[in-house]
Amino acid sequence: MSFLLACPNCGERSVYEFRSGGEFRQRPPASVSSHEWARYLYLRKNEAGETTEWWYHQLGCRSWFLAVRDTRTNLVKETYEHD
Amino acid sequence: MLQLFRTQRMWHQHDLKDHYDVVIIGAGVHGLAAAYYLGKQGIKNVAVLDRGYLGGGNSGRNTAILRANYRTAEAIPFYDESLRLYQELSQEVDFNVLFSQIGHLTLAHTDTGVDGLRVRAEANALLGVNSRLVFPEEIKSLVPAMDVSKAAHAPIQAALYHPPGGIIRHDAVVWGYARGADRMGIEIHPHTEVHAIDTDNGQISAVHTNRGRIATNTVVNATSGWCSTIARMVDVDLPIVSHPLQACVTEPLKPFLDKVIVSATLHVYVNQTDRGEVVIGAEIDPYASYNSASTLPTLEMMAAHALELFPILEEARVLRQWSGICDMTPDFSPIISTVPEVRGFILNVGWGTYGFKAGPAGGKTVAELIVTNKTPTLIEPFALSRFYEDRLVGEKAAAAVSH
Numbered sequence: 001m002s003f004l005l006a007c008p009n010c011g012e013r014s015v016y017e018f019r020s021g022g023e024f025r026q027r028p029p030a031s032v033s034s035h036e037w038a039r040y041l042y043l044r045k046n047e048a049g050e051t052t053e054w055w056y057h058q059l060g061c062r063s064w065f066l067a068v069r070d071t072r073t074n075l076v077k078e079t080y081e082h083d
Numbered sequence: 084m085l086q087l088f089r090t091q092r093m094w095h096q097h098d099l100k101d102h103y104d105v106v107i108i109g110a111g112v113h114g115l116a117a118a119y120y121l122g123k124q125g126i127k128n129v130a131v132l133d134r135g136y137l138g139g140g141n142s143g144r145n146t147a148i149l150r151a152n153y154r155t156a157e158a159i160p161f162y163d164e165s166l167r168l169y170q171e172l173s174q175e176v177d178f179n180v181l182f183s184q185i186g187h188l189t190l191a192h193t194d195t196g197v198d199g200l201r202v203r204a205e206a207n208a209l210l211g212v213n214s215r216l217v218f219p220e221e222i223k224s225l226v227p228a229m230d231v232s233k234a235a236h237a238p239i240q241a242a243l244y245h246p247p248g249g250i251i252r253h254d255a256v257v258w259g260y261a262r263g264a265d266r267m268g269i270e271i272h273p274h275t276e277v278h279a280i281d282t283d284n285g286q287i288s289a290v291h292t293n294r295g296r297i298a299t300n301t302v303v304n305a306t307s308g309w310c311s312t313i314a315r316m317v318d319v320d321l322p323i324v325s326h327p328l329q330a331c332v333t334e335p336l337k338p339f340l341d342k343v344i345v346s347a348t349l350h351v352y353v354n355q356t357d358r359g360e361v362v363i364g365a366e367i368d369p370y371a372s373y374n375s376a377s378t379l380p381t382l383e384m385m386a387a388h389a390l391e392l393f394p395i396l397e398e399a400r401v402l403r404q405w406s407g408i409c410d411m412t413p414d415f416s417p418i419i420s421t422v423p424e425v426r427g428f429i430l431n432v433g434w435g436t437y438g439f440k441a442g443p444a445g446g447k448t449v450a451e452l453i454v455t456n457k458t459p460t461l462i463e464p465f466a467l468s469r470f471y472e473d474r475l476v477g478e479k480a481a482a483a484v485s486h
Contacts, residue, residue, distance in 0.1 A: 020369055
């Protein structure tokens, strides 16, 4: 199902204006082991449900923001700029 | 006469027992093939569970294309073995799986595309897979209905011609394996949803379903679309993101196309079934989702690109559009492996958009892994540990849109 995303700058637009940046993850400190680093690089929660993810408004203001979306329904609960 | 028309059950219903030697989650081609080959090796106290009906996931949603013309030295022998098993599958399970080896053409529209196909042709030749580069004149004779002119929006420069590739009746594959497994005494349990998996000291001990608890020491995760959610039950995170992939089919037309056509540049693949319908597939949707509803933009894209190749489809009407949920790994290769942290938990997942072609080899190697407790050589490169050891198997060049 395609859906609408509300860009914090431009308002509600078709998802096809955006590029998905994948789920939000906390970058570990540089001191972690290579095993931990591989986990950060490759592993994903791939949640069937509510997930926080990066989006880029490619055909609009070209800024990155975060969205909370339910991956089962594609309903977007909120969008906001990252601090 | 009555005897003649008596229907024979393909597989039987059973009450769920409280113990099985092996529990396979997912009754698609991979799960059922694993059950079948386990049975052949004498392991018959096996249950195959599925939340829905048999083959109702990606085994029934793919575009039924088979091929072995991959790019890497790891993938080519694996898919070649799968193709070989498919070739003898009708005899093996005594059920006609309607495999038509009509040949498969991967198109290149750019210089880079041609270079990529050249590498694949050489790699295939080295490993004994029949594929070679062909150019517009020969392409025209192989596929007269296709626009190979220079006037096209993205003129075709060359193609990788893979004669053993083709299409198969995907439901028949599922039913054939299911009946074969059932005849050996293996139990198939549709509409049986797994809610939790217990471990005891790092060893699989039980599976909880909506129909009760099953004690077992071995669980195979052979799901597609939901493999991350099953792995989460034993606290295993996977390097997988699930994306929908859409396809559509037209009304039946007179036969005009007897090759499988794939174009990575146009993000589309086209073949005509034995019934005359034209099956058109797209690339994955550009965002992660578990929602399998179809979208209009993708239908428009599929139609536009299919028309570029086949202007003859101008007035064809689309009968159905659907999608499956594909588990994409970062390197476009599957994960068939044990998990060091959870003994008895076996993964046969991450099949992205290429799982159906791999079903027989996936099932057979998983069965061998369970029986011998050793990883078969064919699947050694596809272990989960490769992500920690910097041994990724980059198959994107030959697996992304190229079905």
